Amino acid sequence: MLGLGSIAKKVFGTPNDRKVKATLKIVTAINALEPEFAALTDEQIQERTEALAARAMKGESLDDLLPEAFANCREAARRALGLRAFDTQLLGGIFLHQGNISEMKTGEGKTLVATFPAYLNALSGKGVHVVTVNDYLARRDAEWMSKVYSALGLTTGVVVPQQPEDEKRAAYAADITYATNNELGFDYLRDNMRSSKADMMQRGHNFAIVDEVDSILIDEARTPLIISGPSDDRSDMYVRVDQLIPEIRDEHFIKDEKQRSVNFTDEGNEWLEERLVVAGILPEGQSLYDPESTTIVHHVNQGLRAHKLFQKDQHYIVRDDQVVLIDEFTGRMMTGRRLSDGLHQAIEAKEGVTIQKENITLASVTFQNYFRLYSKLSGMTGTATTEAEEFMSIYGLGVVEVPTNRPIARTDEHDQVYRSAAEKISAVVEEIKTAHAKGQPVLVGTTSIEKSEMLSQLLTQEGLTHNVLNARQHEQEAQIVADAGKFGAITIATNMAGRGTDIQLGGNVEMRVLQALAAQPEADPEAVRRQIEGEVAADRQKVLDAGGLFVLATERHESRRIDNQLRGRSGRQGDPGRSVFFLSLDDDLMRIFGSDRLEKVLSTLGMKEGEAIIHPWVNKSLERAQAKVEGRNFDIRKQLLKFDDVMNDQRKAVFEQRLEIMDADDIGEIAQDMRHQVVDDLVDRFLPPKTYSDQWDAKGLYAEAIETLGVDAPVIDWADEDGVDQDVVRERLYEATDKLMAEKTEAFGADQMRQIEKQFLLQTIDGKWREHLLTLEHLRSVVGFRGYAQRDPLNEYKTEGFQLFETMLDSLRVDVTKKLARVRPLSEEEKKAMVEQMIAQQRAAAGAAAPASAAPAPAPLAQSAAQPEAQEAEVAAGEAAPGFDENDSSTWGEPGRNDPCPCGSGKKFKHCHGAF
The missing domain is CATH 3.90.1440.10 (SecA, preprotein cross-linking domain)
Incomplete structure (x- = not known):
């Protein structure tokens, strides 16, 4: 008898079905435009892009432009790649544009799907990021799909590690940028450590399409990205x-x-x-x-x-x-x-x-908080439904299951459970031999490299030729996966590394053509392709006759999603195939999480040596165990994110403040606000509100005014005057400090003073933020113990983290005010002495004396007027060495630790760029 839920689904369809049905109207509208766009010339296709972009700039919504944009993109892809997108691919693209995760099975062409929403959203001129799991896929997809974007008149960039800065900046400036999740996160952190907006790479976070979204936003989101450097001693x-x-x-x-x-x-x-x-x-x-x-x-x-x-x-x-x-x-x-x-x-x-020395965190961010920076986020994967709750609660992403272009013909068999690991492995080897004997390609899934190597040894002993796939080389993985569908192929894969390349029955034509042309560069490409296409077609028919790809998993993973990824390698685009899981009671999941009920089921059914138990009850019990583990892992990630959210609010405040400072031509007003706030704090501390003058500590305020504000103000005399209250003292200190800074501005020149203020402020913010991150790390490591006192560690962390942030801001204001109060221009004698010192150091470093006139003599313009020992720590704005690039250490020369920094700051190298 059907339950009410089942009856409702039969009558009304599932929410997913209703969403797909409603979106089919848009697909119909796109298809109706196909003849019109097919008649356009190549130039007219690019002109359409310009017209659509102009309409978007005038405020027309992207939803209104969608049918025309998708029709234009489909036609460009057909001409550039010879691929006409299926209706299901258009569906997937529409859901991505709407800010969802499109769950599309393996082989449904997700790489092409991404071009549609990427093109549409790039019309706004704000850039689109397509995110991949590794550098190889980023390069491959960018190179492949750039043909489509180029035909549409858009630019494509790819971001990879160790890329020259100019090249990377150009890639981010492109209309569509392909990049890995790691590099995007690190570039975000690096940008927020730069001292000039012109040096920044990223130009904002408009729209991101995350490929293999479950891998990036869930699996890799467990560990934050951290940029570290040596700490203070x-x-x-x-x-x-x-x-x-x-x-x-x-x-x-x-x-x-x-x-x-x-x-x-x-x-x-x-x-x-x-x-x-x-x-x-x-x-x-x-x-x-x-x-x-x-x-x-x-x-x-x-x-x-x-x-x-x-x-x-x-x-x-x-x-x-x-x-x-x-x-x-x-x-x-x-x-x-x-x-x-x-x-x-x-x-x-x-x-x-x-x-x-310890290494300390200079900057860090979690993937969750990085990807939540985007105005709109979307993703693609073959397996997201099981994690739908997490995607919605953390990222606000809905999951939509996109129908396959052709019905799935794969047979998913029930799990086979053996008593011991030895019996299971023996059965696995026999099953592989049986499939191999008829030429059926086999993909064997293992959960660790160690287990895959052990199975590899057994197959070698049996004389079976095979490939072992692990996570070490992405390029090699792609090649092995491309060959995994050949007649008689055996591939052992660990945790399904190498996703992103289809397993095509009979072999991958593109891969084989590239290999053949690399081996014979002088050969005719068209002739080579025709020959290989004929061979693959014949091979494919033999594989189809043998039953298609056979996926044999040797263990269940903690997550159902990983199991589904492995299964999904078989049965692409309506191909036949089969999948089965071989398990044993010794498997980690069965041993640790298998319920008592599962053991009762197995004992009831009875198990003999070498015999497997195959029953739907076993599958359901295992799925329940997996769901339990998934729930626990989700709770752990959710808790970690709650703690990181506390830091993230502070991180955003600090990074936004840095951007404002870098944007501003004149930060004199910010420096003045900080100075006045320091005055307010000092007056409140030494002349408490609602107290009489005989309760004031005027001597303390006088000493602090000299130390912190750099002014020798007659505070003690003011305190003895009749009718003078705290506000009068405050105003007089405002005037004294403002007058001091005006004199410094006149001495340095307005432009030079603005530069000094900006430099001081940015460097102090960065230093204080690094110290604050370390303190928060220490707080995070000890706050858990508050639970023993019946206090919520998260609330304690929030409260104390906020107090520490307030303390950091107070300290920042004091430090900046103190440094600006002490800075002064160098006298001619001091300049001369410093130049002579630099010349002597350069000669010593070179090992031979050079004429004084030959030595470069950048003259720093400022130093601290306070204690002599503070001189080396104070910044002075001056000219950088010729060719000096702050972000390229190869242009810094080889200064000694105590030499002046080549950036022209006036600091010793060890206290400036050498500190990193």
Whole structure:
């Protein structure tokens, strides 16, 4: 008897069916325009693009332009590639334009589908990004589809790692840009570390089409993209904390050897707080539980772990003034390997060896938060339905299942479950031999490289020729996948690497033509193609007679989506095929997540040695186990994203502020606002509101005005005047600081002063943001323990993260104000002395004296007028060395660590570009 839901679906269709049916009207409209566009000349097709773009610029909606744009694109693709898009491909393109994920089976031509929404959205002039999983596919798709875009009068670019900057900038400026998800994310981070808008690569985030969207937005979204660099030397902190740890008593900590964790008790925290204050590490009046103490707590925790969890000559040895880790499984030294998050430095402090610098995060972003920057996002894949909830809740993406062009003829058999892994593998080998004997190509799916190599050895022993496909070389993967449909081919694939190239029965004509022409460059391409097409057609018929591609999976994956990807390699474009999963009770999924009910089912059905259990109940039980694991993994990703969202709001605020500063010709007003805010804070601190003048600390304000504001204001005299309140003092300090900056502007010249202000502000923002990221990392690592006190770690992280951000902004204002107050032009004597010093250093570096007139003499124009030791840290705006390019280290020459930086900042190289 059918349930109400089933009856409703029979009568009204599923929501997916209704969506497809409604969209077919648009496809009909596109098809009606086909004769009109087929009659156009090549030039007229490009003229249509110009006309459509002009209408889009005037405000006509892209939805209104869609039928004409898709018809124009279909005709251009037919002429450029010899491919006429099917109606189902147009459907997929429409759903992408609407900001959905188009789920299209393998072999349905997703690469061509992307050209339709990419072309339509490029008409706005804001650029379109087509995102792929690897460099090979980005290059291949860009080269292949650029023929279509070129025929339409649009430009195409491709972004890959280690690309020259000019080339990459041109690629981003193109109408349609193909790139990998990693490179897009890294370029976004790099752009927000640049000091000039002209140096930035990306021009905004208008519309992205993500190919293999499940792989990029779910599988790869587990780890953030991080740009790191050497941190400031904090070895002194590790040493000072390490001196306290040996004094800790047993009642001060709890150790769990099974979990390899160690934590302070409440008594330990109290003792620690007292000792840290006495040692001068924790400021008086500051608690370990204050947000400002996060970094100290992190150091103390790592020191405790170093002493209580890591034993010398068991976990590590000390050799040549270094702590070298020992592999706990092999007992071998792991030279060059280091523990992260400051733990290695804590062990170095414990052993008294040289403490090496940590790497710190300079910038980071998760894929979730990067792709949510786009005004419109869409994606394509063969498998997205099982993750529809995650796509909607995190990215706001709906999943639409696009019908196949031809009905699927593949037979999906029930799983075969064996008692042991040995019995299963034996059965797998026999099944491969049976299929191979009749010439049926076999694709064998494994879950690890180790298992694929073991199976490969068994097939070699049986004398079966085969290919092994792993994730090491994308180009090689594409070749192996292209050959996997040949008559009698056997291919072992690990986690279905190499997606993006179809498995075509009989072989891939394009791949074979390229190979033949590479081997015989002088051969006639047309003759070669005709010959290969004939051979492949004959081979294809033999494969069809043998039953098509046979997909044999040796294990179920944790995610149903990965299993469906493997199955989907067979049965493309209505081809026959079959798929089956061979499992055993020893498989990880069966062992860890298989329910008690599944075991009862198997024992009820009975299992004999070498015999498989095949039953629909088994399939359903396994699907339930997989759904459970998928749900758990989704919850983990959702929780990680909630924490990253806290940082993301702050990241966006900082990056937007940087952009404003880079855009502005004159940031004098921003600098003045910061200066006045510092004045407000100082007045409120030393002359608290609603207090009498005899309660004021005028001496403290006087000293702070000299130190921070650089003005020697008679604050003490003002405080003694009748009728003077806090507002009067505030206004007078405003005037004094504004007058000081006006004098500096006159001394430097207005243009030079604006440059100095911008340089100071950007460098200070970047430095403070790096410190803030490190503090947030430390907070994230310890905030989980708040759960033991019945407090929500996420709320605690949000609250304290916001407080830390406020503190960072206060510190930023003070630092910028202080630096601008101290900057001054160099005297002629100082310039001369600095030039002579540079000449001497260059001669020493060259190993021979050069005439003074031959040495370049860039003269920095400013330095700090405060303490002499601060001189090297203060920036001065000057002329860069000839040919200096901030983003190309090969143009910097080879300055010593203490030489002036070739950028002309006036800093020592180690404190400027050498810091990276």
